[in-house]
Amino acid sequence: MTKQFAVIGNPIEQSRSPELHHAFAEKLGITLHYSKRLAALDGFEASVRNFFEDGGVGMNVTVPFKEQAFALCDVLTERAKTAKAVNTLWMQNGALHGDNTDGQGLVDAIRALDWPLEKTRILILGAGGATRGVIYPLVQAGVKEITIANRTLERAVQLVEDLHDAVAPAQLNVMALDQLAGDFDLVINATSASLSGDALQLPAALRFNYAYEMAYGKASSFLEQAEQRGVPSTDGFGMLVGQAIEAFSIWHGVKPQLKDFLSKSS
Ligand code: ATR
Numbered sequence: 001m002t003k004q005f006a007v008i009g010n011p012i013e014q015s016r017s018p019e020l021h022h023a024f025a026e027k028l029g030i031t032l033h034y035s036k037r038l039a040a041l042d043g044f045e046a047s048v049r050n051f052f053e054d055g056g057v058g059m060n061v062t063v064p065f066k067e068q069a070f071a072l073c074d075v076l077t078e079r080a081k082t083a084k085a086v087n088t089l090w091m092q093n094g095a096l097h098g099d100n101t102d103g104q105g106l107v108d109a110i111r112a113l114d115w116p117l118e119k120t121r122i123l124i125l126g127a128g129g130a131t132r133g134v135i136y137p138l139v140q141a142g143v144k145e146i147t148i149a150n151r152t153l154e155r156a157v158q159l160v161e162d163l164h165d166a167v168a169p170a171q172l173n174v175m176a177l178d179q180l181a182g183d184f185d186l187v188i189n190a191t192s193a194s195l196s197g198d199a200l201q202l203p204a205a206l207r208f209n210y211a212y213e214m215a216y217g218k219a220s221s222f223l224e225q226a227e228q229r230g231v232p233s234t235d236g237f238g239m240l241v242g243q244a245i246e247a248f249s250i251w252h253g254v255k256p257q258l259k260d261f262l263s264k265s266s
């Protein structure tokens with residue numbers, strides 16, 4: 001029987017995971033079937049259990065179930081523990097394993113752009129789940145210093161406290177979102193501001209060489225401001241593909257090349 005994979009979320013219609021995984025499989029000569037599963041808001045666990053009892057091999061997890069997936073796993077990778085969220089599930093020896101590939105997806109996307117990471121100073125806007133998920137992989141990639149700027153400063157302080165031991169090699173700082181200033185190699189927008197159509201203000205006192213918007217497919221004032229400054233910038237499509245590639249490589253033991261899949265229409 002064809003190996004079965006799925007992405008689970010609510011809503012799920014917008015997910016591009018099936019087309020990405022089918023494209024990777026075709027490129028690498030692997031046969032699989034990857035579907036979308038809509039779970040009721042109180043039906044996540046039952047849906048996951050059914051999928052694996054029916055012989056499913058691997059699942060991706062998207063909004064709003066990543067924290068529930070984390071809580072459900074018997075075995076977690078280090079980066080999933082740091083993220084406290086899981087986006088990739090599989091069964092091994094009867095145990096449910098969980099990983100989080102979002103951060104590595106971001107790292108791979110930045111590397112595919114040939115933007116520097118090693119020994120850099122990075123500013124991340126936002127202190128929610130999206131930020132939490134990428135800090136450990138960024139530090140593993142050699143980033144020297146990460147400043148987290150958030151509208152609610154207290155939340156950034158809490159996140160830095162939480163992550164301090166896990167990311168000891170890098171320095172973590174906090175900043176209020178309305179007092180952005182200083183010199184950074186890269187600014188990453190991990191707020192959900194662009195999703196709600198709100199504008200973030202990047203003042204002149206904030207200087208940076210590259211800008212990464214984690215959101216994809218939405219108008220972004222963050223990207224507009226980076227473009228006005230003539231700073232190289234991109235939306236989160238590469239990260240989306242990167243996290244899918246990393247999940248694919250966990251399940252299949254082979255890693256597609258990110259650069260082969262960066263065309264948005266493919
Ligand atoms: P996610 O899992 O996507 O990170 P989240 O945990 O709800 O979602 O976090 C959303 C982040 O975007 C938070 O950092 C939030 O700031 P607060 O902690 O102050 O709420 C930030 N955010 C959302 N809307 C924003 C806006 N309009 N302006 C600035 N920051 C915003």
